[in-house]
Amino acid sequence: MMVCSENKDVFSAVVRSNKKIGQRFYRLGLEFSGDCAEPFGKARPGQFAELDLCGTALPRGEAIPEDLCDMAERNILLRRPFSFCDVTVKGDKTVVDILYDVVGPATLRMTTLSAGDSISIIGPLGNGFAMPSGKETALLVAGGMGAGPLLHLAKVLTADYPNIKVVAFAGAKTATTLPFEKRLDEVSEVLGFPLAEFAGYGIESLVATDDGSAGYKGFVTDCLLEWLGRCGLAAKDMIIYSCGPEKMLAKVAEIAQEKNIDCQISMERMMACGIGICQSCAVECKVAGSNETVYKLCCKDGPVFNSNEIVFSN
Numbered sequence: 001m002m003v004c005s006e007n008k009d010v011f012s013a014v015v016r017s018n019k020k021i022g023q024r025f026y027r028l029g030l031e032f033s034g035d036c037a038e039p040f041g042k043a044r045p046g047q048f049a050e051l052d053l054c055g056t057a058l059p060r061g062e063a064i065p066e067d068l069c070d071m072a073e074r075n076i077l078l079r080r081p082f083s084f085c086d087v088t089v090k091g092d093k094t095v096v097d098i099l100y101d102v103v104g105p106a107t108l109r110m111t112t113l114s115a116g117d118s119i120s121i122i123g124p125l126g127n128g129f130a131m132p133s134g135k136e137t138a139l140l141v142a143g144g145m146g147a148g149p150l151l152h153l154a155k156v157l158t159a160d161y162p163n164i165k166v167v168a169f170a171g172a173k174t175a176t177t178l179p180f181e182k183r184l185d186e187v188s189e190v191l192g193f194p195l196a197e198f199a200g201y202g203i204e205s206l207v208a209t210d211d212g213s214a215g216y217k218g219f220v221t222d223c224l225l226e227w228l229g230r231c232g233l234a235a236k237d238m239i240i241y242s243c244g245p246e247k248m249l250a251k252v253a254e255i256a257q258e259k260n261i262d263c264q265i266s267m268e269r270m271m272a273c274g275i276g277i278c279q280s281c282a283v284e285c286k287v288a289g290s291n292e293t294v295y296k297l298c299c300k301d302g303p304v305f306n307s308n309e310i311v312f313s314n
Contacts, residue, residue: 011036015117016095018110024065024102025179026111027085030119032094040124041094043087045153046243046266046304049096049123050079050274056109056119064108074105079122081271081299083243085148086155099148099179125274126303129153129241129264132164136237140168140203141224141252143244147179149266150243151197158201167227168198168205171220171248175213220244221251228259235260242266246312253307263307269298276300284311 013036016029032040040049054076058064064072086097100107113119129149132138138157140150147170157166172178180195194215195205207215208223216223242252243266256263269281281298286309293311296302 009039009122011039011121011123013096013119013121015113015115015119017115018113020111021181022179023176026100026102028098028100028110028113030096030098030121032096033092037089037092037094040087040096041089043084043096043124044128045156046083046128046149047124047126048081048083048149048271048274048303049098049121049125050081050271051110052079052120053106053109057112058109059112063111065102068102068104068108071105072108076106076109078272079274080106081125081274083149083152083266083303084124085151087152099145099151101145101179122274126299127301129266129304131156132161132239135164135239135262137165137167137231137233137239139224139238139240140166141220141240141242141244141248142168142170143220143242143248144172144177145179146242146244146248146266146268147197148243150241153241154198154201154203158203166201166203168195168203169208169220169224169227170195170205171208171210171223171244173210175209178207178209178214219248219251221248221255224252225255228255239263240307242307244268249307249310250312253310253312256307264304265307265310266303267298267305267310269303271299274299285309286311 013030013032016031019027021027082098084096085099088095102108142150180197193199193205194207198205206223208220238261240256240261240263249265267283271281272278276297276299282295283298284293285296286293
């Protein structure tokens, strides 16, 4: 079913699956059919959708994490934005996967969605990642939940740009906060790559954790710097794509500028409407050729920006 609101399409999706993949990480599968299938089948990596969760039930009391008990019963008045970690077209249907972390009352309610449930969605929204031109290597740098849109990008790059080498970097505070399934499949074991989700596309992956509980001990940006120092590749032949916490993105942008590597980053902002009406997701950006800055909207102008145009707060 499709209706129109504020000049944007509102779609109805059917839940196919809602799989728990970590302590608080879930992967939600949504199916679109009929008029809804085509727009989502064309969704670009980095775009997002706004989900209406106001009518979704809370889990049973014993299933609510202790730190969320006080906020669990808050009313969900606004839609919530989520990017896509996978998009698959199957005949006249499109299946979209969303990676989410249970951090508040809305995502807590999402855990109760089950196969057959319907959910209202506005999307696809925003501007996604621009595909590489004249590049030989694409570096995907994810911090925490920033892995979602980069998984989608990994699928598109390997399918449509087979001559580009792709390397993924995934960082988190500790091994338990890496938003991936905690297992290796046959492909990742044979290739020696630690993350099965990327190995499935034949992509080398490097993991970094602040405490050293998995992979490189330290920030993912330090892992990236070390890799760049020994890769022997020309800066003009590389492009960096990144999504994650703003502090990490600021460091990625700094590295890209110092190394003269093209870089696109997906910014994270609270996007209450997702269509530019509420003006709540402003991002300060530089004006080329001057010292002035302007504010752009993450939901309409982004969420993906060139790294050299963002003004990061100290």
